[in-house]
Amino acid sequence: MAYKPQYYPGNTSVAKNRRKHMSDDVEKLRDISDEDLTALLGHRAPGSDYPSTHPPLSEMGEPECSVREVVEPTPGAAAGDRVRYSQFADSMYNAPSVPYWRSYHAAINFRGVDPGTLSGRQVNEMRERDMEEYTKRQMETEMTCPGLAGLRGCTVHGHSLRLQEDGTMFDMLDRRRLEGGVIVSDKDQVGVPIDRKVNLGKPMSEAEAAKRTTFYRVDNVSFRSDKEVVEHVQKVWELRTKYGFQPKA
Amino acid sequence: MVKTASVTDKPIQIKVFPQRLLQPATAEKLLNEIDQVKGVIRMLIGGKNLPRKVTCGPGTGTDVNHPNMEIIHVGDCAFELHVMVGEVIVEIENESAKEDLRKACERALPFSFEFKQGHFIKKKATLTDYGKYGFKSKTDDSINLEDERILGLIDPHAKAETNLCVIGTEEKS
Numbered sequence: 408m409a410y411k412p413q414y415y416p417g418n419t420s421v422a423k424n425r426r427k428h429m430s431d432d433v434e435k436l437r438d439i440s441d442e443d444l445t446a447l448l449g450h451r452a453p454g455s456d457y458p459s460t461h462p463p464l465s466e467m468g469e470p471e472c473s474v475r476e477v478v479e480p481t482p483g484a485a486a487g488d489r490v491r492y493s494q495f496a497d498s499m500y501n502a503p504s505v506p507y508w509r510s511y512h513a514a515i516n517f518r519g520v521d522p523g524t525l526s527g528r529q530v531n532e533m534r535e536r537d538m539e540e541y542t543k544r545q546m547e548t549e550m551t552c553p554g555l556a557g558l559r560g561c562t563v564h565g566h567s568l569r570l571q572e573d574g575t576m577f578d579m580l581d582r583r584r585l586e587g588g589v590i591v592s593d594k595d596q597v598g599v600p601i602d603r604k605v606n607l608g609k610p611m612s613e614a615e616a617a618k619r620t621t622f623y624r625v626d627n628v629s630f631r632s633d634k635e636v637v638e639h640v641q642k643v644w645e646l647r648t649k650y651g652f653q654p655k656a
Numbered sequence: 657m658v659k660t661a662s663v664t665d666k667p668i669q670i671k672v673f674p675q676r677l678l679q680p681a682t683a684e685k686l687l688n689e690i691d692q693v694k695g696v697i698r699m700l701i702g703g704k705n706l707p708r709k710v711t712c713g714p715g716t717g718t719d720v721n722h723p724n725m726e727i728i729h730v731g732d733c734a735f736e737l738h739v740m741v742g743e744v745i746v747e748i749e750n751e752s753a754k755e756d757l758r759k760a761c762e763r764a765l766p767f768s769f770e771f772k773q774g775h776f777i778k779k780k781a782t783l784t785d786y787g788k789y790g791f792k793s794k795t796d797d798s799i800n801l802e803d804e805r806i807l808g809l810i811d812p813h814a815k816a817e818t819n820l821c822v823i824g825t826e827e828k829s
Contacts, residue, residue, distance in 0.1 A: 449714075560713055560714070561710075561712050561713030561714075561715070562710070562711070562712060562713065564704070568677065568704060568742075569674075569675065569676055569677050569742065570676055570677070571676060571677045571679070571740070572676045572677065572678060572679045572682060572767075573679075577677055577704055577740060579704065579705065579706065579707060579720075579722075580707075580710060580720055580722075581720060581721070581722045581723060581724075584723070595715075597710070597713040597714045597715040598710040598713070598715040598718055598720065599710075599714070599715040599718050600718070
């Protein structure tokens with residue numbers, strides 16, 4: 408029988424969503440074109456070539472190395488792309504993805520990732536074209552609600568704040584806003600205006616966000632209500648503590 | 657209306673903390689409703705900063721042009737919002753104005769809010785205030801301020817002109 412990874416314990420909707428995010432079994436909800444995504448990221452002009460930091464690996468004449476022979480380079484590494492980043496902020500008011508789960512999603516399903524996880528935001532560095540593929544995957548699927556999460560390269564303030572009256576997460580730099588029932592963005596992730604208005608799609612309703620979220624909250628699905636998860640977390644904590652006290656380590 | 661916070665009967669302070677961050681129109685409505693309540697001495701608006709320019713990252717120096725940075729009118733005063741209003745602290749003359757204040761908030765806010773009583777703004781001058789304003793004279797060691805209500809409303813280094821509004825003093829005093 409083929410091995411099936413068991414990503415996360417629990418029977419609540421939050422636990423199930425966490426498993427979905429980790430296994431990349433996520434539903435695609437919207438389309439964002441490559442050009443729009445490039446404009447939002449702001450690392451290069453839409454339609455331009457990828458700047459490179461070294462020649463393609465095939466032209467470099469790599470040294471003989473068994474590991475290099477076994478590991479196939481990612482498209483970005485093979486082409487010599489620069490390392491670039493994307494960063495998401497997620498509202499604690501039932502945003503679909505917890506920063507940790509963005510990192511799990513990146514680390515399990517993509518190669519050449521360097522995720523940095525903080526309480527309210529998650530940054531990921533990758534080769535440029537790999538990073539675009541990864542960012543597109545997270546933005547187009549149920550991992551992101553344009554109203555409750557956002558691509559924010561800097562000034563990420565918003566995760567732990569109350570929502571605005573229109574139900575969207577506060578954005579100090581006004582990168583995106585609700586217009587005619589959809590979220591539009593006319594600035595890149597660091598707040599520099601871009602030459603287009605990118606339609607990021609409809610924000611999730613409160614009920615839908617509560618259904619798709621990976622946040623445990625006492626006013627939705629509480630962490631303590633999932634006995635299997637509590638047991639798992641306690642076990643991990645216990646093992647880590649015991650490991651830390653190994654006298655011979 | 658009395659001109660000093662210290663001589664009023666027993667002023668109490670209330671923090672109005674809405675469930676959502678307020679858009680300028682709702683904030684304007686709320687502040688005007690509060691302004692209409694009899695017995696309000698002063699109020700302090702707090703919220704999330706709306707910067708004029710991007711202050712960090714590769715876009716530093718770029719104009720933000722936040723649409724919520726609007727000019728609102730409260731009483732006979734107009735001022736530009738520098739924050740997305742998240743809370744309003746109101747000082748009222750005594751307990752009797754409390755229920756009117758709650759009703760004013762209920763009329764203005766389309767969602768629930770917290771209504772807490774406590775000590776949020778200072779009621780008497782501190783060393784910093786004496787450092788800024790000084791004594792009235794060599795023989796009078798009270799603070800050199802005509803209207804003590806401004807104590808605690810602005811930072812010691814901030815300019816009063818851009819941060820403070822005095823509403824309807826003529827007709828009320």
